[in-house]
Amino acid sequence: MNILVLNAGSATLKFQVVVTDEARIASNDDRKLLRGQIERIGGESVITLRSSDSVSRTLAAPLRDVRAAVDWLVAYATSPESGTGLTSRAELHAVGHRVVHGGERFTDSVRIDDAVRRDIEAHIELAPLHNPHNLRGIEAAGAALGDGVPQVAVFDTSFHQTLPDYAYLYAIPYPLYRRHRIRRYGFHGTSHRSVAYRWRTLTGRSRDAVRIITLHLGNGCSACAISGGVSIDTSMGFTPLEGLVMGTRSGDIDAALLDYIGAKEGLSLPQVEALLNNQSGLLGLSGLTNDMRDLLAEAHEHNDRRARLAIDIFCYRARKYIGSYLAAMGGADAVVFAGGIGENSAEIRAQICEGLAWAGLAVNSEANAQLTDGAEGCFSTPESRLQAWVVPTDEELLIARDTFRVVTGRDAP
Numbered sequence: 001m002n003i004l005v006l007n008a009g010s011a012t013l014k015f016q017v018v019v020t021d022e023a024r025i026a027s028n029d030d031r032k033l034l035r036g037q038i039e040r041i042g043g044e045s046v047i048t049l050r051s052s053d054s055v056s057r058t059l060a061a062p063l064r065d066v067r068a069a070v071d072w073l074v075a076y077a078t079s080p081e082s083g084t085g086l087t088s089r090a091e092l093h094a095v096g097h098r099v100v101h102g103g104e105r106f107t108d109s110v111r112i113d114d115a116v117r118r119d120i121e122a123h124i125e126l127a128p129l130h131n132p133h134n135l136r137g138i139e140a141a142g143a144a145l146g147d148g149v150p151q152v153a154v155f156d157t158s159f160h161q162t163l164p165d166y167a168y169l170y171a172i173p174y175p176l177y178r179r180h181r182i183r184r185y186g187f188h189g190t191s192h193r194s195v196a197y198r199w200r201t202l203t204g205r206s207r208d209a210v211r212i213i214t215l216h217l218g219n220g221c222s223a224c225a226i227s228g229g230v231s232i233d234t235s236m237g238f239t240p241l242e243g244l245v246m247g248t249r250s251g252d253i254d255a256a257l258l259d260y261i262g263a264k265e266g267l268s269l270p271q272v273e274a275l276l277n278n279q280s281g282l283l284g285l286s287g288l289t290n291d292m293r294d295l296l297a298e299a300h301e302h303n304d305r306r307a308r309l310a311i312d313i314f315c316y317r318a319r320k321y322i323g324s325y326l327a328a329m330g331g332a333d334a335v336v337f338a339g340g341i342g343e344n345s346a347e348i349r350a351q352i353c354e355g356l357a358w359a360g361l362a363v364n365s366e367a368n369a370q371l372t373d374g375a376e377g378c379f380s381t382p383e384s385r386l387q388a389w390v391v392p393t394d395e396e397l398l399i400a401r402d403t404f405r406v407v408t409g410r411d412a413p
């Protein structure tokens with residue numbers, strides 16, 4: 001089945017065309033015919049494309065909205081110059097969408113119909129920056145391919161709907177949860193699920209036997225405690241602001257700071273929230289950048305004190321979460337790293353794992369150093385009771401597989 005995967009943002013559309021079916025999933029042999037992104041939608045858009053043979057190209061086109069962008073993409077993907085081998089729109093059999101917030105309503109990926117569309121709309125209040133754009137992507141794909149082509153929504157939140165109430169409730173007056181659904185939802189669910197699935201395939205375990213801590217360390221960062229194959233706790237909360245230190249987000253802070261920072265700095269509450277989301281984390285601490293590569297270079301080459309401090313706080317917070325999830329699960333079999341930082345930086349992985357010897361984790365430094373650029377594998381010593389792994393995340397692939405599964409009525413593997 002040829003599946004178009006779409007992740008529609010405010011001015012960006014990320015996409016892939018993936019060929020998948022039951023046999024390909026079983027042998028991990030799904031094919032990516034095309035991937036890329038369209039940026040600056042609404043003006044002169046910049047289109048970055050990568051074909052299956054990894055040839056990259058950049059194009060420009062005036063695309064006034066997401067609808068025009070999807071229309072352009074579908075025309076391109078089915079043209080000879082794309083190299084996909086597809087020759088007509090009818091060869092795109094289904095569309096899978098990343099949808100950020102499914103609230104408590106969606107515990108799994110679903111086929112999109114009018115009722116589902118209304119429900120996604122009803123969750124706009126919880127994800128005002130994301131769900132409206134995801135909906136526009138759904139409308140645009142319907143317009144480009146026709147109503148007969150099935151569309152599937154895959155939610156960032158649904159993997160975490162298995163959290164027990166004592167993990168998802170904040171200790172604030174309970175009626176606030178009843179009245180406004182204020183609780184922890186968690187995000188990055190597609191990533192944590194993708195990593196957990198790949199890890200259990202690599203280690204030959206059944207889903208029930210998966211007891212791991214996954215760390216998605218990219219620009220956004222989150223940790224997830226997975227026990228019996230399901231998410232039982234995660235570090236992001238009502239919004240993605242909670243939890244680990246991220247590129248520009250603070251992660252956990254004392255809520256009383258909102259008012260205090262506002263009063264001291266003459267900022268409104270929305271301005272303080274924006275400061276915590278966009279000017280904090282690695283960027284705020286270092287005063288330099290949110291990019292971990294550059295921070296590591298500054299720390300090494302110029303011995304920059306604040307770059308080092310930002311890195312130390314980042315790693316310390318991640319290690320604290322590992323410790324708390326070990327306690328929450330009564331131990332784990334592995335810590336699994338993913339995301340741009342988790343997949344590429346042996347140094348950060350080593351620093352996070354430092355001091356976890358008490359939990360039985362011993363790093364094999366040589367194996368750790370080998371794991372970059374999409375490599376997967378274990379980097380703890382054979383004697384380690386708690387293993388350490390790198391398993392690159394592939395959210396788009398999981399969206400494609402879920403789309404295949406939902407459209408053909410198969411159960412989750």
Ligand code: ADP
Nearest residue numbers: 217218219220290291292293339340341344345
């Ligand atoms: P996003 O969350 O936006 O998808 P990514 O998962 O691509 O982001 O992660 C981006 C982060 O990964 C950046 O901080 C970047 O510096 C970091 N990163 C990428 N490669 C390396 C590397 N070799 N060493 C350290 N950090 C890296």
